[in-house]
Amino acid sequence: MLAIARQRILGQSFQKIRPAVSVLRSYSSAAKQITVREALNSALDEEMSADPKVFLMGEEVGEYQGAYKITKGLLEKYGPERVLDTPITEAGFTGIGVGAAYYGLKPVVEFMTFNFSMQAIDHIINSAAKSNYMSAGQISVPIVFRGPNGAAAGVGAQHSQCYASWYASCPGLKVLSPYNSEDARGLLKAAIRDPDPVVFLENELLYGESFPVSDEVLDSSFCIPIGKAKIEREGKDVTITAFSKMVGYALKAAEILEKDGIHAEVINLRSIRPLDRSTINASVRKTNRLVTVEEGFPQHGVGAEICASVVEESFAYLDAPVERIAGADVPMPYAANLERMAVPQIEDIVRAARRACYRSVPLAAAA
């Protein structure tokens, strides 16, 4: 199963699995295919071109062309004054980025992975997120913190954590997480244009995946509104919420559920904070059942917040308890079989959806 998952991730057999029907429903004139990497790179390029105040900062973003090649070609195009290679000192360079934003510039600070953002988290929360409030609107902080978040493949405990719920709990921050190329372009452009601090959580394993994009998406003015989720697949039996890589898994789970006559509605959150509670609740009021999916640790996670929101706003509409699929409640192990158990798989989502629909096979007596 892992080998197949890996193949899918590398985008080789992706086209075979996706049914033509949903492609036509989701995209207007699906002509061109671009990878998430190309989407991010073009978004950065266009925003730097449009606004001279935008500059990039991070480890290896310049001469190395980006640790994951997201910033490829930008040093050549914009020069070393606007694409800055930093030493390996997150607290220092993040503070410098926030200070530059205080003055009115628009920094895009890259963390090689969000695990390293913990070294700089005081600046993200105390120096960036809270400044507009503490200064009663005098000091706004138009900064973007971006980089890969969550599990990669085989990188172990210290390099695999998902930070969505940590950052999303903080008022003053906006937290976005794209899934496909359209999301990557639209959300990154919106983040850079936004006057508030934005945490932009990408996914390393999605960088190489290709997705179809319309001409509208490729236009340099394309932007996705912050705070709005997208219904990737409509359904009427169960709502499945997900973000980032898990959207792909949820869509595949929906196809499997379709065969059993369960029509799942898949919501791509896109924005973790602000959370699009109205789209989620409207969907649950239609389907009456909810499965939340995330890669991160389960306790106090994104799914917990979504569940609470639905219980508060749409309790009478729930026909079953809310189901939560999340990463395992353990530090990420290295061994491939244990790693596979530590992150959600498609069958986990399918099983949870069946439970929510009271269609699951009864648990075996031995446990």
Added chain:
Amino acid sequence: MALSYLRSSSSRSVNLLKPLSSSLPLRRPISTDTTPITVETSVPFTSHQCDAPSRSVETNPKELLTFFRDMALMRRMEIAADSLYKAKLIRGFCHLYDGQEAVAVGMEAAVTKKDCIITAYRDHCTFIGRGGTLLEVFAELMGRQAGCSKGKGGSMHFYKKDSNFYGGHGIVGAQVPLGCGLAFAQKYSKDETVTFALYGDGAANQGQLFEALNISALWDLPAILVCENNHYGMGTAEWRAAKSPAYYKRGDYVPGLKVDGMDALAVKQACKFAKEHALKNGPIILEMDTYRYHGHSMSDPGSTYRTRDEISGVRQERDPIERIRKLILSHDLATEKELKDIEKEVRKEVDDTITQAKESPMPEPSELFTNVYAKGLGVESFGADRKEVRATLP
């Protein structure tokens, strides 16, 4: 009513002094007199990796009188804040600057409002130096609408962006990388201005300081790191916290200057020197040898880790206001009575402002939800009971 008391003061002093000058026709109005006077700093500068500036500082009667008045105002303001805190009108943290006034006024004399200043939480006087008003200070301390942060910041979160004062920070050391970021932005924007990032001897050991200094030196940022060394990081004396308390040398490859921080003219000279240096050669460290009379904050009596003799000794020998007073008197720029009148006037100003500040109302409940974002996108926010209290963020 938010007048800049500092600016209007010179016209008031002229009015006060006019009768005196008319009775002594040979004396010129001192508050506008810019005849240069040269004064020697109390001690020479000590330098690290650079040539120290001269001990001879150019000043004039107007400047000296402004120093006197500004420092007297700051001193009176901090003492009044002490009383307000004990009367429970100020809550939480209150870190007072009395004793250190020379650093704030000396720095302002050397720079413009286009240069940036950022400091930690001992920020009341720095804010006044940047043009903030007494009303904004007292109202903010008491959490009222007329406060500089509309009552939502408190003692540690004063800002004045229009004169490039960027706060007001509670996390020890965080303001230093932020200050280097301001310097980065100044260089990026080709503004030919500099940033002064102030920190204490306690913060001087923070790792992020060295991270920011490294980047500033690599990228030639016009950043001036100013260590306000009052010799105690909260209750810990400098020799117990720093293996090397020679803070002006801690930049290693970055030049540094040690300055008598109780001498406003020495501070002015050092800041002028540092600005010229930073614009040409990148970062420089200034160590201001200063002293705080109060404890670390209002919760700290300040006498458990230092002797009362030490405190009164500094007050007698090195007080910054007394130094300027002696200078003014020895150069015959004003009489003792005139200076005492200024102090009385300042005291009245402070008292009147406190009365005014007490009348400012507390923020409206709806202010709980304002300024969370610059652009709220119409998103919902919640109070403690989200079914009771919700708001839409504009």
